Amino acid sequence: MQTLLFALEVSLNGFMTGILYALVALGFVLIFKASGVFNYAQGVMVLFAALTLVGLQQGIVPFEHLINNLLGTSIHGFGWNMPTFLALLLTLLTMLLLAWLVEKLILKHLVNQNPVILFMATIGLAYFLEGFGDLMWGADLKKLDIGVPMGISDTVEQATYDWFGYGFFIDRLDITASIVAALLVIGLTIFSQFSKTGRALRAVADDHQAALSVGISLRRIWVIVWSIAGLVALIAGIFWGSKSGVQFSLSLVALKALPVLMLGGLTSIPGAIVGGLLIGVGEKLFDFMVGPMIGGATENWFAYVVALVFLLFRPQGLFGEKIIERV
Amino acid sequence: MFYREVGEFKTSYPQDSESFGIRLDKYGYYLVLFVAFALVPFMINDYWASAVLVPFLVWAIASLGLNILTGHCGQISLGTGGFMAVGAYSCYKLMTSFPDLNIIFCIILSGLITAGVGILFGIPSLRIKGFYLAVATLASQFFLVWLFNRVPWFYNYSASGQISTPERSVFGILVTGPNVQPWAQYMICLLFAFGLAWGCRNLTRGSLGRKWMATRDMDIAAEIIGVNLLQAKLSAFAISSFYIGIAGALFFSVYLGAVDATEAFGINQSFLVLFMIIIGGLGSILGSFIGAAFMVLFPVLLKNILVGWWEWDAALATHLEFISVGFLIIVFLIFEPHGLAQLWRLLKQKLRLWPYPH
Numbered sequence: 233m234q235t236l237l238f239a240l241e242v243s244l245n246g247f248m249t250g251i252l253y254a255l256v257a258l259g260f261v262l263i264f265k266a267s268g269v270f271n272y273a274q275g276v277m278v279l280f281a282a283l284t285l286v287g288l289q290q291g292i293v294p295f296e297h298l299i300n301n302l303l304g305t306s307i308h309g310f311g312w313n314m315p316t317f318l319a320l321l322l323t324l325l326t327m328l329l330l331a332w333l334v335e336k337l338i339l340k341h342l343v344n345q346n347p348v349i350l351f352m353a354t355i356g357l358a359y360f361l362e363g364f365g366d367l368m369w370g371a372d373l374k375k376l377d378i379g380v381p382m383g384i385s386d387t388v389e390q391a392t393y394d395w396f397g398y399g400f401f402i403d404r405l406d407i408t409a410s411i412v413a414a415l416l417v418i419g420l421t422i423f424s425q426f427s428k429t430g431r432a433l434r435a436v437a438d439d440h441q442a443a444l445s446v447g448i449s450l451r452r453i454w455v456i457v458w459s460i461a462g463l464v465a466l467i468a469g470i471f472w473g474s475k476s477g478v479q480f481s482l483s484l485v486a487l488k489a490l491p492v493l494m495l496g497g498l499t500s501i502p503g504a505i506v507g508g509l510l511i512g513v514g515e516k517l518f519d520f521m522v523g524p525m526i527g528g529a530t531e532n533w534f535a536y537v538v539a540l541v542f543l544l545f546r547p548q549g550l551f552g553e554k555i556i557e558r559v
Numbered sequence: 560m561f562y563r564e565v566g567e568f569k570t571s572y573p574q575d576s577e578s579f580g581i582r583l584d585k586y587g588y589y590l591v592l593f594v595a596f597a598l599v600p601f602m603i604n605d606y607w608a609s610a611v612l613v614p615f616l617v618w619a620i621a622s623l624g625l626n627i628l629t630g631h632c633g634q635i636s637l638g639t640g641g642f643m644a645v646g647a648y649s650c651y652k653l654m655t656s657f658p659d660l661n662i663i664f665c666i667i668l669s670g671l672i673t674a675g676v677g678i679l680f681g682i683p684s685l686r687i688k689g690f691y692l693a694v695a696t697l698a699s700q701f702f703l704v705w706l707f708n709r710v711p712w713f714y715n716y717s718a719s720g721q722i723s724t725p726e727r728s729v730f731g732i733l734v735t736g737p738n739v740q741p742w743a744q745y746m747i748c749l750l751f752a753f754g755l756a757w758g759c760r761n762l763t764r765g766s767l768g769r770k771w772m773a774t775r776d777m778d779i780a781a782e783i784i785g786v787n788l789l790q791a792k793l794s795a796f797a798i799s800s801f802y803i804g805i806a807g808a809l810f811f812s813v814y815l816g817a818v819d820a821t822e823a824f825g826i827n828q829s830f831l832v833l834f835m836i837i838i839g840g841l842g843s844i845l846g847s848f849i850g851a852a853f854m855v856l857f858p859v860l861l862k863n864i865l866v867g868w869w870e871w872d873a874a875l876a877t878h879l880e881f882i883s884v885g886f887l888i889i890v891f892l893i894f895e896p897h898g899l900a901q902l903w904r905l906l907k908q909k910l911r912l913w914p915y916p917h
Binding site: 345347360490493494557 | 687695
């Protein structure tokens with residue numbers, strides 16, 4: 233009984249982690265649907281957004297290490313903390329600017345290229361952003377705290393203790409993250425179903441040429457999609473950053489969104505959510521049950537191997553569109 | 560004026576299909592070989608061997624391997640680091656289990672073992688394509704590195720979890736271990752690089768190479784004209800992994816001497832090799848070498864200038880390296896998707912007509 237409840241607690245925690253994976257995967261799906269670009273840089277965008285937020289909030293001078301090295305000065309921060317709201321707003325603006333620049337400088341020149349070329353270009357973008365973020369804000373581990381409730385939830389522990397005689401440890405941060413993720417998905421669905429831009433987005437996702445011929449500007453749509461992906465990255469960055477601190481390893485965690493995506497299907501928003509939850513719960517449970525027998529730390533590879541095996545049987549993922557190929 | 564086909568009379572089919580059809584090309588090739596085999600070993604010093612030449616040759620072998628898979632057969636792989644780890648660890652196990660076995664055979668055998676692992680992870684490529692395959696190969700990257708970290712048998716239960724190479728020699732000349740001479744390190748890598756490049760050239764212009772390229776261009780069409788996809792894809796995976804395994808074995812035994820799986824064969828190495836073939840040129844043997852040279856020399860140069868001359872922080876130089884590598888990848892993909900090798904090809908094209916452009 234005790235073990236069963238413990239397994240339940242583990243899977244509940246996995247569920248919460250899965251929601252964070254799903255948040256990152258969501259950004260991938262949005263961009264893939266609208267532009268057919270498999271955006272490898274989404275993970276690094278999460279890192280970049282979190283870094284920018286922390287940097288602005290803590291009043292770090294952008295490029296201070298570079299300036300110090302170039303001019304021989306020793307600047308260390310502005311000496312003030314920016315209000316969280318203002319920092320959030322400025323970070324959002326940065327992500328919008330990034331979206332615009334990506335379209336202007338990269339995507340525009342690669343229209344009609346092989347998707348694989350575009351994929352490799354986003355790997356290049358990922359490297360660039362990684363170096364750029366570190367150069368701008370410094371590579372040390374930063375603590376992100378913007379007032380999201382954190383720590384073990386006493387209410388849940390008390391309530392479950394009364395019911396089962398076993399208190400569940402659940403982080404309040406995870407609960408907030410799940411609520412925000414749910415709101416985000418609802419918001420995105422409403423946006424894509426009922427607004428004019430949303431309809432244009434779906435049209436582009438359906439058929440680029442047909443969308444062009446009814447007068448939808450592809451380039452405007454791309455900027456919008458990359459901006460939304462930037463927003464999703466920011467939200468994911470806030471939660472991941474608050475959970476485990478902001479530094480390079482954040483982008484490796486975000487890499488796990490890839491198998492999530494494969495499992496759920498590249499083109500499906502519900503797929504990203506379900507895939508995230510499956511992987512989150514699966515890897516925690518697997519590490520709990522099988523991990524001790526084979527050396528532990530199975531979370532590193534579990535997601536990828538599951539995706540690999542799963543794809544063998546269903547190449548388009550759980551909810552993806554059937555892949556039809558013609559010569 | 561000098562670089563031209565005019566005056567070259569081919570009288571047989573073998574002559575007609577020579578790799579270096581123009582006389583100047585052939586002389587250039589012999590010159591490079593002469594410099595590499597007969598001059599460099601006498602001039603090499605410790606710094607040049609360990610910072611530039613040996614890593615260049617090892618990475619060149621790895622990029623030859625990835626180029627077979629990605630450039631010729633069109634299957635993207637992000638698992639290069641994992642396959643290099645297989646090469647390194649099987650070389651270690653062979654060297655320690657059979658101390659009398661010559662190191663050359665150890666390295667070749669570890670290439671063969673890696674080829675087997677490569678086939679195993681290549682099986683999904685029959686059903687999965689494109690990005691899906693790229694993500695599936697990530698599984699090999701993470702799983703293999705985890706395996707070598709967690710199963711003590713692979714590192715002979717050593718306390719640090721590292722593997723370090725015992726001393727081995729070829730014809731009485733020490734080639735591995737801490738007391739090795741720089742020229743010996745260089746020569747063994749050069750021999751492997753030369754042999755494998757020669758093999759790669761002859762494979763890719765034969766029937767197997769044509770099958771790979773047909774698969775790359777469009778696999779359904781290739782299947783319809785009679786290419787056996789199973790054979791083509793799995794052979795590409797096997798041969799590419801063979802190359803990468805040998806690169807991993809050399810990387811561990813000759814170049815570094817002691818490695819830790821997470822640090823030496825992480826996902827960054829997979830990207831490094833991918834960048835080499837993008838910058839050098841997809842599907843080009845010369846490109847593999849140019850790309851490897853570029854990616855090895857560039858950080859060394861950047862570090863020497865920034866840290867050595869201007870006395871910046873080493874961390875800053877690393878960040879700038881990331882930025883410039885990412886930037887260069889994008890620039891190459893936009894302006895010259897066929898890489899530096901294409902620039903060389905264009906130059907030769909121009910030279911044929913020079914100085915009379917018509």
